[in-house]
Amino acid sequence: MFYTVDQIAQLVEKKKDLLKSFGEYIDAEEKNVETMKSVYLYLLLSNSDPVDPEKILRDPVAAYKLLRQQRNEFINILKHIKHSFYQCNEYQYELEFIEIPKPEDLDGAASGLIRLQEIYKLYPEDITNEMSLSADEAYHVGEVAYNENKFQHAFLWFGYSLITLTEYSTITEEELLRSLISSAYYFGNLHLAIYFNKQLLNLDPTNDEVRAQLNRLIRSQRTSNPDIFILSTESSDYETLCRGEIDEMTIKRQSALSCRYSTGGGNPRLMYAPVKEEVEWDDPQIIRYHDIISDREIEFLKNISRPQLSRSQTGHGKGIVSNIRVSQSVFLKEDENVARISKRIADITGLRTDTSAESLHVQNYGIGGRYEPHYDTGDYENGRIATFLIYMSDVEIGGATVFPKVGVALNPIKGSAVFWYNLHKNGNVDLYTLHAGCPVFRGNKWVANKWIRMFGQEFRRPCSLSYSD
Numbered sequence: 338m339f340y341t342v343d344q345i346a347q348l349v350e351k352k353k354d355l356l357k358s359f360g361e362y363i364d365a366e367e368k369n370v371e372t373m374k375s376v377y378l379y380l381l382l383s384n385s386d387p388v389d390p391e392k393i394l395r396d397p398v399a400a401y402k403l404l405r406q407q408r409n410e411f412i413n414i415l416k417h418i419k420h421s422f423y424q425c426n427e428y429q430y431e432l433e434f435i436e437i438p439k440p441e442d443l444d445g446a447a448s449g450l451i452r453l454q455e456i457y458k459l460y461p462e463d464i465t466n467e468m469s470l471s472a473d474e475a476y477h478v479g480e481v482a483y484n485e486n487k488f489q490h491a492f493l494w495f496g497y498s499l500i501t502l503t504e505y506s507t508i509t510e511e512e513l514l515r516s517l518i519s520s521a522y523y524f525g526n527l528h529l530a531i532y533f534n535k536q537l538l539n540l541d542p543t544n545d546e547v548r549a550q551l552n553r554l555i556r557s558q559r560t561s562n563p564d565i566f567i568l569s570t571e572s573s574d575y576e577t578l579c580r581g582e583i584d585e586m587t588i589k590r591q592s593a594l595s596c597r598y599s600t601g602g603g604n605p606r607l608m609y610a611p612v613k614e615e616v617e618w619d620d621p622q623i624i625r626y627h628d629i630i631s632d633r634e635i636e637f638l639k640n641i642s643r644p645q646l647s648r649s650q651t652g653h654g655k656g657i658v659s660n661i662r663v664s665q666s667v668f669l670k671e672d673e674n675v676a677r678i679s680k681r682i683a684d685i686t687g688l689r690t691d692t693s694a695e696s697l698h699v700q701n702y703g704i705g706g707r708y709e710p711h712y713d714t715g716d717y718e719n720g721r722i723a724t725f726l727i728y729m730s731d732v733e734i735g736g737a738t739v740f741p742k743v744g745v746a747l748n749p750i751k752g753s754a755v756f757w758y759n760l761h762k763n764g765n766v767d768l769y770t771l772h773a774g775c776p777v778f779r780g781n782k783w784v785a786n787k788w789i790r791m792f793g794q795e796f797r798r799p800c801s802l803s804y805s806d
């Protein structure tokens with residue numbers, strides 16, 4: 338292209354502009370560097386990361402707080418360095434691999450807290466007695482409860498947030514009052530909705546929209562005013578059992594429960610090292626085997642599982658993720674170490690675990706993690722005849738395996754396993770084997786399941802044609 342004189346003159350002008358914005362760019366970069374430095378120093382100096390995260394994470398509120406704090410700090414760092422022009426160093430590489438907790442992960446953790454409150458009948462003050470939540474954190478928990486239509490819990494969290502509100506909170510008094518009004522209203526407590534609406538109007542008496550809303554509430558026909566401050570004491574059998582409120586078994590039945598050493602019916606591998614067997618329940622029979630797995634084997638299983646864990650599914654292979662089952666899990670490949678454990682299960686139960694069982698399934702429950710009442714059988718033709726559930730951790734509070742139709746609660750005991758048949762000998766589902774994993778309140782629960790299938794067990798557990806057997 339040939340430049341005309343006019344165009345060359347324009348080019349000179351353009352370069353002047355470009356130089357000016359280049360200067361501005363440098364200023365902006367310098368400013369960004371200054372901000373980066375102060376964010377960096379702030380994070381470095383204010384670092385409140387726990388020295389031993391596993392220890393503090395045993396508290397559900399601490400775990401929720403830490404997850405939130407980590408997300409905020411990650412985002413704060415990324416906000417400043419993402420735009421950097423220099424592709425120079427490690428951090429670009431690190432960036433590719435970090436998984437920042439997503440908003441839905443925070444919602445999930447808050448939802449876990451709410452489920453704990455429901456089952457264990459806890460008020461915000463009870464659940465935060467070891468570690469308090471800030472107004473913003475409490476507001477978020479309230480929002481999650483609200484979105485799940487749990488208006489009473491939402492109201493209680495918004496109330497907690499109002500009390501802890503400070504000048505540094507992001508949430509405002511106005512937003513909180515609005516949330517208190519609608520949660521009280523949807524819960525059915527009109528008095529309180531009106532009370533908080535009046536407070537909102539006090540903040541700004543000129544606000545016509547708030548005044549109109551107050552008038553609508555006053556004219557409203559709602560009559561019931563349930564006590565929003567008192568959590569209902571009604572609960573399902575499952576929840577009662579999870580709380581440890583168990584009816585004592587009759588003396589006669591209790592005396593039928595026994596404890597002995599077993600050789601798995603004369604299995605040569607168990608002759609010299611019999612397993613400690615305890616009958617936990619008579620009908621359906623639930624047996625606990627003590628010390629069937631060593632701490633080293635447990636560490637091994639946890640270590641190989643950790644990188645492979647993903648959110649557990651329900652619906653037997655249909656890939657459904659739901660709040661019925663909140664845990665992370667993996668079906669392990671049978672290497673020789675895993676196979677050794679499967680073999681041990683076969684020796685103890687007398688059932689085949691080679692071709693007639695699923696591979697070992699390791700499961701970890703986080704904050705409020707649980708598995709609501711369900712049957713293990715599955716809807717396939719070759720159903721899960723039996724479950725062998727290994728506890729790979731103790732749990733400080735919560736996390737029992739409960740059978741709500743019979744009233745049994747089995748506490749996780751590290752190294753032990755429980756075993757029961759899900760199917761009767763005639764192939765029908767034993768309806769009493771409905772069971773659940775209670776929410777973990779304090780601790781970190783690890784289990785491993787071996788689900789044993791029906792086909793292939795004909796010589797081990799003969800079938801029956803009887804209707805009830």
Ligand SMILES: O=C(O)CCC(=O)C(=O)O
Binds near residue numbers: 708738739772775
């Ligand atoms: O974790 C528990 O206690 C029960 C687990 C369970 O029932 C299952 O994974 O099917």
Ligand SMILES: [Fe+2]
Binds near residue numbers: 711712713772
């Ligand atoms: Fe189960």
